[in-house]
Amino acid sequence: MKVFIAIVIVALAAGAWGLTIEQQKKAQAYAAECVKTTGAAPESVGKLKKGDFTGADDKTKCFSKCVLEKAGFMNAQGDIQEKVVVEKLSVDHDKSKVEATLKKCGQKGANACDTAFNAYKCFYNTKAGLV
Numbered sequence: 001m002k003v004f005i006a007i008v009i010v011a012l013a014a015g016a017w018g019l020t021i022e023q024q025k026k027a028q029a030y031a032a033e034c035v036k037t038t039g040a041a042p043e044s045v046g047k048l049k050k051g052d053f054t055g056a057d058d059k060t061k062c063f064s065k066c067v068l069e070k071a072g073f074m075n076a077q078g079d080i081q082e083k084v085v086v087e088k089l090s091v092d093h094d095k096s097k098v099e100a101t102l103k104k105c106g107q108k109g110a111n112a113c114d115t116a117f118n119a120y121k122c123f124y125n126t127k128a129g130l131v
Contacts, residue, residue, distance in 0.1 A: 027071065034066035053121045058113060065116035073119075078112025080119060101126050 105122030
């Protein structure tokens with residue numbers, strides 16, 4: 001089960017956020033911890049990997065928040081940390097494309113978990129614009 005979770009989060013991070021290998025390893029550790037702390041079902045997390053965002057429950061949305069918070073992309077209040085996102089994702093991508101995607105995807109949701117989930121979903125759906 002732990003291996004499954006690790007594979008899922010590496011695919012999530014690499015696909016949606018375009019992370020470096022080092023960042024992917026960190027994301028893998030964050031994901032394992034976030035599954036435990038949020039109680040998100042591995043099956044729900046697995047659906048995110050495939051870009052299936054339908055039926056995501058609150059635990060799955062809070063899993064997204066947990067991972068983004070641990071990565072420094074979001075603070076505890078649910079605010080996207082724009083400077084951190086641009087700094088980390090501009091390593092391998094054009095800074096202006098990262099900024100444009102962030103502007104599009106950094107919209108507030110109903111709560112912090114919703115904001116994180118929507119940001120992840122938006123980045124996943126617009127990832128082609130970063131590469």
